[in-house]
Amino acid sequence: MKRGILGHIVFNILAWSVVLVTAFPLIWMVITSVKPQFELFRIPPTFWPETVTFEHYVRLLTETPFLLYMRNSLILSTATTVLVVAVATLGAHSLVRFRYRGREALARLVLFTYLLPSVVLLLPLYLMMVWLGVANSLLSLVIAYTTFALPYALWLLRSFMQGIPDDLEAAALVDGATRMEAFFDVILPQALPGIISTCLFTFILSWNEYLYALVLVNTDSARPLTTGVMSMLVSAFNIEWSLLMAASVMMSLPLIIIFAFLQSYLTRGFGAGGVKG
Amino acid sequence: MTDTRSEVRFDGVQKAFGEAFAVRDLNLVIAGGEFVSLLGPSGCGKTTTLRMLAGLEFPTDGNISIGGRVVNGVAPGARDIAMVFQSYALYPHMTVAENIAYPLKKRGVARAERAIRVAQVAETLQLGALLARKPRQLSGGQQQRVALGRALVRDPRVFLLDEPLSNLDAKLRSHMRAELVELHRRLGRTFVYVTHDQLEAMTMSDRIAVMHEGVLQQFGTPADVYERPANLFVAGFIGSPGMSLLRGEARDGLFHHPGVTLKIDAAGAMVLGIRPEDVILGQGPFSARIRLVEPTGHEQIVALELPGGDPLTARAPPDMALRAGENLAWGLRAPRLHMFDAAAGHRLAVTLAEA
Numbered sequence: 001m002k003r004g005i006l007g008h009i010v011f012n013i014l015a016w017s018v019v020l021v022t023a024f025p026l027i028w029m030v031i032t033s034v035k036p037q038f039e040l041f042r043i044p045p046t047f048w049p050e051t052v053t054f055e056h057y058v059r060l061l062t063e064t065p066f067l068l069y070m071r072n073s074l075i076l077s078t079a080t081t082v083l084v085v086a087v088a089t090l091g092a093h094s095l096v097r098f099r100y101r102g103r104e105a106l107a108r109l110v111l112f113t114y115l116l117p118s119v120v121l122l123l124p125l126y127l128m129m130v131w132l133g134v135a136n137s138l139l140s141l142v143i144a145y146t147t148f149a150l151p152y153a154l155w156l157l158r159s160f161m162q163g164i165p166d167d168l169e170a171a172a173l174v175d176g177a178t179r180m181e182a183f184f185d186v187i188l189p190q191a192l193p194g195i196i197s198t199c200l201f202t203f204i205l206s207w208n209e210y211l212y213a214l215v216l217v218n219t220d221s222a223r224p225l226t227t228g229v230m231s232m233l234v235s236a237f238n239i240e241w242s243l244l245m246a247a248s249v250m251m252s253l254p255l256i257i258i259f260a261f262l263q264s265y266l267t268r269g270f271g272a273g274g275v276k277g
Numbered sequence: 278m279t280d281t282r283s284e285v286r287f288d289g290v291q292k293a294f295g296e297a298f299a300v301r302d303l304n305l306v307i308a309g310g311e312f313v314s315l316l317g318p319s320g321c322g323k324t325t326t327l328r329m330l331a332g333l334e335f336p337t338d339g340n341i342s343i344g345g346r347v348v349n350g351v352a353p354g355a356r357d358i359a360m361v362f363q364s365y366a367l368y369p370h371m372t373v374a375e376n377i378a379y380p381l382k383k384r385g386v387a388r389a390e391r392a393i394r395v396a397q398v399a400e401t402l403q404l405g406a407l408l409a410r411k412p413r414q415l416s417g418g419q420q421q422r423v424a425l426g427r428a429l430v431r432d433p434r435v436f437l438l439d440e441p442l443s444n445l446d447a448k449l450r451s452h453m454r455a456e457l458v459e460l461h462r463r464l465g466r467t468f469v470y471v472t473h474d475q476l477e478a479m480t481m482s483d484r485i486a487v488m489h490e491g492v493l494q495q496f497g498t499p500a501d502v503y504e505r506p507a508n509l510f511v512a513g514f515i516g517s518p519g520m521s522l523l524r525g526e527a528r529d530g531l532f533h534h535p536g537v538t539l540k541i542d543a544a545g546a547m548v549l550g551i552r553p554e555d556v557i558l559g560q561g562p563f564s565a566r567i568r569l570v571e572p573t574g575h576e577q578i579v580a581l582e583l584p585g586g587d588p589l590t591a592r593a594p595p596d597m598a599l600r601a602g603e604n605l606a607w608g609l610r611a612p613r614l615h616m617f618d619a620a621a622g623h624r625l626a627v628t629l630a631e632a
Contacts, residue, residue: 167366171362171368173333173353174332175383178352
């Protein structure tokens with residue numbers, strides 16, 4: 001019994017030290033964002049700020065295009081997620097349920113797109129966007145993000161849908177449902193955990209994407225947070241650390257909120273990918 | 278008794294997956310209100326046949342009709358059938374009541390009417406207390422009842438059952454067999470029942486369709502199939518323990534086998550089929566060595582080795598003294614034996630007598 005308690009304590013200490021190591025940059029980010037500018041470079045550095053100030057947040061929201069970037073990022077990530085998940089859900093259903101020539105080859109081809117580094121795809125994509133006449137817009141980023149998020153979403157959902165028995169759909173058809181009704185009444189509710197985790201993955205991918213946003217867009221009106229904040233606050237001569245940290249805190253908030261609510265679905269997604277994929 | 282509106286016909290039905298045939302030239306007429314089992318080992322095409330009747334697979338050739346109407350291109354939901362799956366296929370996210378009501382909902386039955394019909398079915402199947410539960414909260418037997426309820430609720434013309442009892446334990450299975458027979462009698466609808474379990478087929482069916490490698494071997498009453506098997510496959514497949522098959526040669530009015538000689542009115546290479554209960558142990562013109570004795574309680578199953586090495590299975594009363602390794606005299610009930618063509622395998626109409 002004593003050993004049980006001791007083991008418990010050791011385990012907790014270990015777990016918390018891992019949490020601390022992982023979370024320290026985040027904690028440092030939050031602390032830095034509320035320190036006044038003059039306190040940042042003091043030697044020796046202070047851990048707890050001597051004075052807490054929200055001036056950086058106020059400046060960021062009132063004097064910079066931060067809110068515009070935030071709006072762009074939200075539109076971009078939401079649109080990409082909706083598009084990718086809608087296409088991937090139907091696509092995964094097709095890859096799992098229907099028998100047609102080249103089905104397996106198609107599934108593998110999708111995976112093949114992963115073997116190409118995104119840098120290789122960057123220029124062709126940019127030229128395509130120019131040719132389509134959508135370069136330098138949010139739409140071009142939605143299309144670009146879809147190209148790398150869709151294969152991933154397809155494979156994730158495919159492994160989820162393989163776990164749904166064929167008989168369920170057959171039963172719905174015999175019970176009088178059309179194919180579409182069977183899909184919405186029976187398949188979709190079963191695939192819901194998979195769909196939610198795919199939504200999360202896609203949203204996070206697009207929210208954090210930097211490279212494509214940097215190359216494909218160079219006007220403020222279409223810049224997402226990642227490149228927007230960098231170009232606004234980081235220049236060759238000066239980095240505005242307080243503002244940057246305040247921006248980083250606000251950028252992380254949506255993801256932290258989403259994670260907090262849906263993390264149980266996310267871990268199920270990891271499981272499905274690992275076991276079946 | 279016969280109700281032509283629920284008659285099922287297969288006319289020259291084929292199903293090919295690429296080069297391989299799952300079902301080959303199937304001709305079968307199931308009368309309205311009949312309980313028919315499709316029986317065969319796994320991979321014999323019985324489930325494909327049922328799924329074609331359900332509309333979940335489409336035949337590559339031939340016609341399927343229900344109630345005189347060709348249904349080849351008709352969607353499953355428009356065929357007026359209900360199906361019970363081996364896996365039960367209950368919708369996991371719906372309650373028992375919602376599961377049973379689903380076929381009604383898809384046919385536009387009003388909510389109030391749905392509730393009444395679900396309540397009726399729940400009473401018939403004693404599911405009343407479970408209506409608010411989800412399928413995963415039910416035992417296998419209860420899930421089975423819900424699957425049955427979902428089929429019953431619509432009162433379809435034809436019930437399709439795909440090995441519905443194979444996931445139940447032995448005791449519940451024999452109980453459900455009786456219940457299904459009772460249900461069939463009360464409803465008077467056509468039941469098409471797929472199984473690999475000959476006991477289920479023999480005890481429940483009006484007629485049995487025995488299938489093997491996509492080909493219908495025999496379609497007849499349980500007694501027909503047991504007492505007059507149409508070919509070597511049916512002879513070997515039906516009956517437990519199985520029929521002993523002895524290959525021999527008939528000439529000059531005698532069937533010759535190293536262990537058996539019989540009078541016969543035909544000639545050629547043949548296979549003699551002997552059911553275990555048609556062997557008389559302890560007296561007779563032949564002799565064999567006892568290899569193994571298996572007491573089952575109400576009888577003993579005796580494995581014998583004939584001169585020449587062929588095996589023979591016999592039934593013996595439980596109190597008969599039998600010891601492995603001993604030699605034993607035995608005889609046959611000649612009129613009850615079966616004879617098949619050795620090359621083609623079909624049943625031969627011959628008269629046999631003791632030599």
